[in-house]
Amino acid sequence: xxxxxxxxxxxxxxxxxxxxxxxxxxxxxxxxxxxxxxxxxxxxxxxxxxxxxxxxxxxxxxxxxxxxxxxxxxxxxxxxxxxxxxxxxxxxxxxxxxxxxxxxxxxxxxxxxxxxxxxxxxxxxxxxxxxxxxxxxxxxxxxxxxxxxxxxxxxxxxxxxxxxxxxxxxxxxxxxxxxxxxxxxxxxxxxxxxxxxxxxxxxxxxxxxxxxxxxxxxxxxxxxxxxxxxxxxxxxxxxxxxxxxxxxxxxxxxxxxxxxxxxxxxxxxxxxxx
Numbered sequence: 001x002x003x004x005x006x007x008x009x010x011x012x013x014x015x016x017x018x019x020x021x022x023x024x025x026x027x028x029x030x031x032x033x034x035x036x037x038x039x040x041x042x043x044x045x046x047x048x049x050x051x052x053x054x055x056x057x058x059x060x061x062x063x064x065x066x067x068x069x070x071x072x073x074x075x076x077x078x079x080x081x082x083x084x085x086x087x088x089x090x091x092x093x094x095x096x097x098x099x100x101x102x103x104x105x106x107x108x109x110x111x112x113x114x115x116x117x118x119x120x121x122x123x124x125x126x127x128x129x130x131x132x133x134x135x136x137x138x139x140x141x142x143x144x145x146x147x148x149x150x151x152x153x154x155x156x157x158x159x160x161x162x163x164x165x166x167x168x169x170x171x172x173x174x175x176x177x178x179x180x181x182x183x184x185x186x187x188x189x190x191x192x193x194x195x196x197x198x199x200x201x202x203x204x205x206x207x208x209x210x211x212x213x214x215x216x217x218x219x220x221x222x223x224x225x226x227x228x229x230x231x232x233x234x235x236x237x238x239x240x241x242x243x244x245x246x247x248x249x250x251x252x253x254x255x256x257x258x259x260x261x262x263x264x265x266x267x268x269x270x271x272x273x274x
Contacts, residue, residue: 012039021101035065074126084133093141109170123179157181
C-alpha cells in the first residue's frame with residue numbers, strides 16, 4: 001500500500017508556511033508534504049535539536065527544500081512574542097499557519113510559565129497569542145490561511161468561565177477537552193472576524209482522527225517511562241489502530257485544510273476525513 005494514499009498536495013512554490021510542533025507526528029508530516037510541494041516552511045519547535053533532526057530528515061528526501069528551525073515554546077508568552085518578533089523583523093508575509101502543537105491528558109495539574117493550566121495555556125492560549133502576533137504578516141499575504149487542530153475531544157469539553165485554569169478541580173481529560181473546544185471556538189471566531197473586517201484570512205479547524213503520535217505519551221507520561229495506566233496508549237496497541245493510523249496515513253483533513261486557492265464555501269469547522 002502506498003505510504004501516502006489518494007492525496008496530492010497542490011503546488012506550494014512561493015508560499016511561506018509556519019507549522020508548530022513540526023518535529024514529530026502530524027506536524028512533521030504536514031511539514032514534509034508542504035516542503036515536498038515547494039513551500040518554504042518554518043519549523044516552530046520547543047526542542048530546537050529535535051527540530052534540526054526533523055529538518056535533516058526532510059532534506060534527505062527533498063534536497064531542494066527550504067526549511068528554517070525556530071524556537072517556540074507555546075507554554076511561555078515571552079517565547080511566543082520573541083518568535084513572532086523574529087518573523088516580523090524579516091517582514092515576509094505568511095501564507096499558512098498550522099496551529100498543530102499540543103499536549104494531552106497531563107495526569108496532575110501543572111501550569112505554564114505565566115501561570116495558566118498547562119493544557120489550556122499551551123493548546124489554546126499559546127496558539128491564540130501566536131496567531132494574534134502574526135496577524136500583520138498573515139494579512140499581508142495574498143490568500144492566507146490558518147489551520148487549527150482541534151479534536152473530537154472538544155465534544156466532551158466545557159468552557160468553565162469561572163475556573164478556566166482548573167484551580168478548584170482538575171481532571172486531565174476534562175481539561176484537554178476544554179482546550180480543544182476553545183481551539184474550535186477560536187477557529188470559528190477568527191474566520192468570522194476575518195470576513196467581517198475583510199482581513200482575507202481563511203480560518204479552518206481540523207480533527208486528524210486517532211493518529212499514533214507522541215501526543216498519546218507526552219502528556220500522560222510527562223517524562224516518566226511507563227505510566228501505570230494510560231488509556232490512549234493502550235488503545236493504540238489494539239489491532240486496526242496501531243497498524244493504520246500513523247501521521248503519514250492519518251485522515252487527510254489536515255492536509256486538505258492547507259490547500260490553496262481558497263475553497264468555495266470554506267468555513268471553520270472540523271473534519272475527520274471520514
